[in-house]
Amino acid sequence: MLRTGVRLLALALCVSAGGDFDWTKNEKTSFYFGTFPTGFSWGVGSSAYQTEGAWNTDGKGMSIWDVFAHKKGKISSNETGDSSCEGYYKFKDDINLMKEMKLNHYRFSVSWPRILPSGLRSEHVNEKGIRYYSDLIDLLLNSKITPVVTLYHWDLPQVLQEKYGGWQNASMVGYFNEFANLCFERFGNRVKHWITFNNPWSISVEGYETGEHAPGLRTRGSGAYKAAHHIIKAHAKVWHTYDMKWRSKQKGLIGISLSADWGEPVDVSNQRDVEAAERYIHFYLGWFATPLFHGDYPAVMKEYIGRKSGQQGLGASRLPVFSPQEKSYIRGTVDFLGLGHYTTRYVTQKNYPSGFGDSYFADRDLAELVDPKWPDPGSEWLYSVPWGFRRLLNFVKTQYGNPMIYVTENGVSEKMPCTDLCDDWRMQYFREYINELLKAVRDGVNVKGYTAWSLLDGFEWDEGFSERFGLYFVDFRNKNKPRFPKASVQFYKRIISSNGFPSQREVESWKRKAVETCSSSNQLLAADPLIGHMEMVTEIVVPTICTLCILLSAVFFMFLLRRRL
Numbered sequence: 001m002l003r004t005g006v007r008l009l010a011l012a013l014c015v016s017a018g019g020d021f022d023w024t025k026n027e028k029t030s031f032y033f034g035t036f037p038t039g040f041s042w043g044v045g046s047s048a049y050q051t052e053g054a055w056n057t058d059g060k061g062m063s064i065w066d067v068f069a070h071k072k073g074k075i076s077s078n079e080t081g082d083s084s085c086e087g088y089y090k091f092k093d094d095i096n097l098m099k100e101m102k103l104n105h106y107r108f109s110v111s112w113p114r115i116l117p118s119g120l121r122s123e124h125v126n127e128k129g130i131r132y133y134s135d136l137i138d139l140l141l142n143s144k145i146t147p148v149v150t151l152y153h154w155d156l157p158q159v160l161q162e163k164y165g166g167w168q169n170a171s172m173v174g175y176f177n178e179f180a181n182l183c184f185e186r187f188g189n190r191v192k193h194w195i196t197f198n199n200p201w202s203i204s205v206e207g208y209e210t211g212e213h214a215p216g217l218r219t220r221g222s223g224a225y226k227a228a229h230h231i232i233k234a235h236a237k238v239w240h241t242y243d244m245k246w247r248s249k250q251k252g253l254i255g256i257s258l259s260a261d262w263g264e265p266v267d268v269s270n271q272r273d274v275e276a277a278e279r280y281i282h283f284y285l286g287w288f289a290t291p292l293f294h295g296d297y298p299a300v301m302k303e304y305i306g307r308k309s310g311q312q313g314l315g316a317s318r319l320p321v322f323s324p325q326e327k328s329y330i331r332g333t334v335d336f337l338g339l340g341h342y343t344t345r346y347v348t349q350k351n352y353p354s355g356f357g358d359s360y361f362a363d364r365d366l367a368e369l370v371d372p373k374w375p376d377p378g379s380e381w382l383y384s385v386p387w388g389f390r391r392l393l394n395f396v397k398t399q400y401g402n403p404m405i406y407v408t409e410n411g412v413s414e415k416m417p418c419t420d421l422c423d424d425w426r427m428q429y430f431r432e433y434i435n436e437l438l439k440a441v442r443d444g445v446n447v448k449g450y451t452a453w454s455l456l457d458g459f460e461w462d463e464g465f466s467e468r469f470g471l472y473f474v475d476f477r478n479k480n481k482p483r484f485p486k487a488s489v490q491f492y493k494r495i496i497s498s499n500g501f502p503s504q505r506e507v508e509s510w511k512r513k514a515v516e517t518c519s520s521s522n523q524l525l526a527a528d529p530l531i532g533h534m535e536m537v538t539e540i541v542v543p544t545i546c547t548l549c550i551l552l553s554a555v556f557f558m559f560l561l562r563r564r565l
C-alpha cells in the first residue's frame, strides 16, 4: 500500500517533469577532467548466446538463435554460436580477467533453454544448467564482483516459438514469468540486480519486422508492435511478482535494458526537424520507456500509427492498446533503467505516403542521416558521436523523472581482426563516451554505473564473428578459444582505478593523502599514465609558459624604454 502511494507520487513528479528537454542546448564542450561519484560501479557485459557456446551440452534445449543460425544464409559466412568463446567451460578464466581489471560488476544473461529446455517450468528443470549459473554467481561474489543478471538476451526456447509464435503470443507473458520466478528462487539470494529484457527494440524490430534476427519473421508494420506489447506486459508481470513474492526477502532491484541511438535534428531552428528527432527517440526508447514510466505509449506513436492504419483502411490501429487496468499495472515498474547506447543519427522530416505499405520505419515519417566526418571504425551502423550520449542521458532525465540509470552497454567494434591488439580507436571511443557520461552526471543525470560492451569478442548476431566488440581478442580459429587483451583493457582499467579522469586538484589531494599513508602508493599514482598528463601540466607546461611570459614582458619593456629614450 505504502509502495503504491510512493509510486503514485513518483508518477506525478515524472509526468510533471516530462517534456522539457531543451533541444537548442547542444553544448559540445571540451574534455572535462573530474571523477565519478564515490561508489560508481564499473563493469563489462556479455550475453549467453554470444559467448557461452555449449549449445547442446548438459541437457540444454534449443533456442531460436540455435535454429536461426543453423539456417543457411542467415548469418554472415553461415557462422553459428555453437561453440563461440566456450564461455560455458571457461568462466573461471574469464572471472580472472575481470579480477585483473578490478571490475565492480559483471553483466551476463541466463539462457532460458539451458535451464528450462522446453521453455516450461512444469515440464523439466535442467539442474546442470542451474548449476552452471549458480557456480558463476558464487565465483563472482567470491571475487567481489557484483553479478548483474539479464533474464532475456534474445534466446527464446525454440519450442515456445514453434508452438505459440514466440512474442507474438500473449502466453509468453506467463511463461516468462515462470522462468523469471525460477531464477529468483534459485539465484535471488545472491543476485540483487535483475534486468528482465535486453534491448526489446531489437527483439521486436529485427526479430519480427525486418527478420534479420531470430526468429526471422517479416510481419511488417504489425508483428513488431505486438511483440513489444507482450514484452512490456511480461516485464511488468515479473516486476510485480518480484515485488509481491521476493522483494522483502531478497532486497533486489528489477530493471530493463533499453537501447537507443540519439536523434539530433538536422536543423534545431526548424520545428519540423525537432519534431522528427523527437519522434525518432519516442519510436525507439519511448516505445518501451513511456509505458513503463508513464503507463502508455508515447502520444506521437499512437497518433502516427493510428492515422496511418486508418489511411490503410484498417479498422483499428496496428499499435495495440493498453486497457486502463493494464496502464496502472505497467506504470512505475522499473527500479532502475538500463541504458544501452552506441551511436547517433541526424534526423529530418520525411513523409511516407500511405501507399508505401505498412512498416515500422514508414510509420515514423522521418529520414536518418549521418555526418561523413564522424569516425566509423567498425560496424557500419556505428559512428562515434560522443556528444549524443550526453544528450540522450539528459533526455531520459527530463522525460522520465530522472530515474536511476545503469549504462548497460556502450562500446565499439572492429571489422579487421585486430591481431596486433592495438585498438586505439576503441580507447578513443571509451575516453570520449565516458567523458560525456561524466558531463551528464555533472548535469545531474542519476547514473550509478557503466558497463563496457563487451568483455570478449563474441558472436555478433547476424554478423557472425566478423565484428568484434571485445576488450579481449578471442582467437576463434583455435579450438581452445584463447583470449588476448587488447590495449583498451589497460586503458579501461586505468579509468576504473582513477574513477574517471581526475583533475589536477584531485591528483594533488590524492598525492597528499598517499604521502601521509604510504609513500609507495604515491609512486604508483605518479606512474599512472592516465594522470601522468597532470604531472606534465604542473611540472613542464606551466613553468614553460610562465618563463615565456616573463621573457616576453622583458622584451616588451625594453622596447618601450628604448622608444622613450
Ligand code: BGC
Pocket (backbone or CB within 6 Å): 047, 050, 198, 199, 202, 259, 340, 409, 460, 469
Ligand atoms: C546487443 C548486443 C550486441 C550489441 C552490438 C546490443 O544491442 O544487446 O548483444 O552485441 O548491440 O551490436
